Amino acid sequence: MVAISTILVVEDDRFIGEMYVRSLQNAGYKVDWVVSGTEGLETATSKLYDLILLDIMLPEQPGTDVLAKLRGGKDLIPHSRVIVLTNFDQDDQSRAAMQAKADGYLIKADITPRKLIEIISQMTTVA
Amino acid sequence: MAVRIADYFTLHQRRVVWLTVGLQIMVTSVLAFLLFNSHFNPLGVAIFVLLPVVVLQAFAFIVVLRYTLSPLNVLTRAIAHISKENNDVIPPNINGTYHERTGLKPMVETIYNLTVSEPKTTAPKNSELETTILEHIPSGIVALNAKREIIYANESAPVITDPKNQRSIQLLFEGKDNLDTWLANSEKNAVSDMHAWTRVQSSLPDSNTDRRIFDVFASYSKNGTGGVETLIVAVDRTTHYAEDEEDMDFIALAAHELRGPITVIRGYLDVLAEELQPELKADQMELFRRLSVSASRLSGYVSNILNVSRYDRRHLQLHLREDRLKDVYSGISDDLGLRASTQNRLLNVTIPDNLPTIAADRNSLSEVIANLVDNAIKYSAEGGVVEVTAAVEGDFVKCIITDHGIGIPSSVIGHLFSKFYRSHRSRQTVAGTGLGLYISKAIVESHGGSIGVSSTEGQGSAFTFQIPIYATVADKLLGDDNGNEGIIVSDSGWIKNHSKFQG
Numbered sequence: 001m002v003a004i005s006t007i008l009v010v011e012d013d014r015f016i017g018e019m020y021v022r023s024l025q026n027a028g029y030k031v032d033w034v035v036s037g038t039e040g041l042e043t044a045t046s047k048l049y050d051l052i053l054l055d056i057m058l059p060e061q062p063g064t065d066v067l068a069k070l071r072g073g074k075d076l077i078p079h080s081r082v083i084v085l086t087n088f089d090q091d092d093q094s095r096a097a098m099q100a101k102a103d104g105y106l107i108k109a110d111i112t113p114r115k116l117i118e119i120i121s122q123m124t125t126v127a
Numbered sequence: 128m129a130v131r132i133a134d135y136f137t138l139h140q141r142r143v144v145w146l147t148v149g150l151q152i153m154v155t156s157v158l159a160f161l162l163f164n165s166h167f168n169p170l171g172v173a174i175f176v177l178l179p180v181v182v183l184q185a186f187a188f189i190v191v192l193r194y195t196l197s198p199l200n201v202l203t204r205a206i207a208h209i210s211k212e213n214n215d216v217i218p219p220n221i222n223g224t225y226h227e228r229t230g231l232k233p234m235v236e237t238i239y240n241l242t243v244s245e246p247k248t249t250a251p252k253n254s255e256l257e258t259t260i261l262e263h264i265p266s267g268i269v270a271l272n273a274k275r276e277i278i279y280a281n282e283s284a285p286v287i288t289d290p291k292n293q294r295s296i297q298l299l300f301e302g303k304d305n306l307d308t309w310l311a312n313s314e315k316n317a318v319s320d321m322h323a324w325t326r327v328q329s330s331l332p333d334s335n336t337d338r339r340i341f342d343v344f345a346s347y348s349k350n351g352t353g354g355v356e357t358l359i360v361a362v363d364r365t366t367h368y369a370e371d372e373e374d375m376d377f378i379a380l381a382a383h384e385l386r387g388p389i390t391v392i393r394g395y396l397d398v399l400a401e402e403l404q405p406e407l408k409a410d411q412m413e414l415f416r417r418l419s420v421s422a423s424r425l426s427g428y429v430s431n432i433l434n435v436s437r438y439d440r441r442h443l444q445l446h447l448r449e450d451r452l453k454d455v456y457s458g459i460s461d462d463l464g465l466r467a468s469t470q471n472r473l474l475n476v477t478i479p480d481n482l483p484t485i486a487a488d489r490n491s492l493s494e495v496i497a498n499l500v501d502n503a504i505k506y507s508a509e510g511g512v513v514e515v516t517a518a519v520e521g522d523f524v525k526c527i528i529t530d531h532g533i534g535i536p537s538s539v540i541g542h543l544f545s546k547f548y549r550s551h552r553s554r555q556t557v558a559g560t561g562l563g564l565y566i567s568k569a570i571v572e573s574h575g576g577s578i579g580v581s582s583t584e585g586q587g588s589a590f591t592f593q594i595p596i597y598a599t600v601a602d603k604l605l606g607d608d609n610g611n612e613g614i615i616v617s618d619s620g621w622i623k624n625h626s627k628f629q630g
Binding site (some may be wrong): 013027 | 396
């Protein structure tokens with residue numbers, strides 16, 4: 001029952017990325033931030049994170065592909081939780097596909113960093 | 128000059144009078160002449176006076192009668208010709224200038240024109256032709272018997288045949304206004320009835336089948352001829368509605384674009400307010416709160432637009448799960464509390480703990496409550512009280528949002544839940560898209576619930592929505608939903624409820 005402490009933010013929008021990094025750091029989390037799907041995939045598999053915040057509309061490869069590679073067959077990130085953060089509501093099928101693989105799905109415009117931190121503070125690490 | 132139909136009779140009457148008078152003068156002159164030459168011999172009087180008078184009078188009357196009655200004869204034949212009675216009357220020939228001059232021609236033409244809009248049905252019945260026409264008409268035609276079984280369906284009809292050779296109508300009606308409820312009502316209350324639906328689709332947008340969109344017209348007549356009680360005509364309007372869909376796609380795309388900047392504005396306000404808190408004066412903090420409230424409103428409007436665009440394209444799908452109204456509310460209570468306090472309204476929320484669970488899609492229901500509370504704030508006065516209460520009613524949990532504001536005139540209550548409807552008065556003074564109540568109704572009805580309002584002008588309004596108690600619909604939901612795992616849903620999106628969280 002360990003609280004989340006390390007977080008990877010995969011977000012290509014600089015304003016939004018900085019916003020999450022800044023508020024999460026203020027709240028005491030250790031945060032890394034990458035800006036493309038490919039980097040996200042590499043970083044997530046090369047270092048252990050308690051939580052990965054994953055955008056969908058990402059350069060190089062979309063978050064859906066990243067998630068499919070991370071958790072599609074073999075779970076490459078068994079130590080991490082994943083929250084998909086997006087502003088583009090998916091239609092039902094792709095949302096259901098992500099729902100099966102991710103631990104959460106949130107609309108960025110509908111939550112403030114404070115709300116996000118509140119949610120993260122309720123989560124615990126995988127093991 | 129042409130004679131007006133209305134003047135015809137007067138003219139004709141005048142002509143008859145002159146003719147009669149002329150003939151009388153002529154007859155009298157002849158009689159006088161004969162009497163003068165007869166020398167009053169009785170036999171002579173009989174032969175030379177009475178006989179010629181009788182003969183001439185008879186002749187005169189025949190002439191008068193023929194002349195006066197001839198138009199009547201023509202009209203009678205014309206009317207007889209267009210009538211449906213079986214006769215061998217020869218239609219009058221009205222060509223030539225005579226009838227034009229007297230004014231009879233336009234009358235007969237008028238009679239003939241009556242038949243143009245109503246084609247003659249005397250042509251022999253050609254059932255083969257009719258069948259071909261019905262079969263290939265570019266609209267679906269379905270006939271149902273008294274047991275609502277399909278007894279006829281043409282080529283274009285939205286009808287599917289299952290492996291057991293059972294035919295069924297493939298139309299997805301929205302909500303309670305569907306063919307079945309209309310038929311049930313007609314069978315019970317009507318001898319004949321008609322109804323129309325627009326924008327009825329044959330399948331869901333995501334399915335792989337060729338999706339068509341119809342306007343549907345149905346007529347019902349009890350004990351109809353040939354065993355046909357219900358006749359359904361489905362006009363394929365897919366192309367027409369496709370244009371709307373493209374517009375909607377554009378709106379959805381634009382609304383999605385808006386979310387990026389909104390995220391940044393909301394987020395940085397949050398970050399700034401927190402970081403600057405020690406240095407900010409109380410009134411400056413209040414300004415931050417107002418900014419936050421406005422930004423969260425903006426994000427609510429965008430969600431409304433997106434939901435309306437989904438709903439209108441029939442894309443809006445809800446995921447109903449067991450939930451408590453209190454928990455749904457707690458996800459948005461901070462936000463709504465802030466909205467109320469920044470605008471000097473008092474928000475009183477009393478949702479009892481012991482209410483049964485409901486079958487709810489938390490995001491969507493949160494939007495409904497936010498829309499209703501937002502309206503209550505907008506339409507009440509500074510310092511006003513907005514109350515949110517809840518109670519059980521039958522198989523439903525009902526939630527009532529009451530304000531003590533300007534109220535709604537009874538004349539507009541019926542339009543309130545229409546798209547883009549905003550009361551005339553509010554248009555100038557209160558901001559909004561006019562989508563809030565429309566989408567709220569759509570969402571509540573998609574839950575299997577209902578929404579309504581009671582209001583007294585000048586005293587305030589009470590909006591009530593009802594959501595089914597989970598236990599009453601659980602069987603159905605579990606049947607529909609394969610992955611019914613527990614989920615913690617935040618005010619937006621969802622978070623999986625790992626069992627570890629409960630420790």
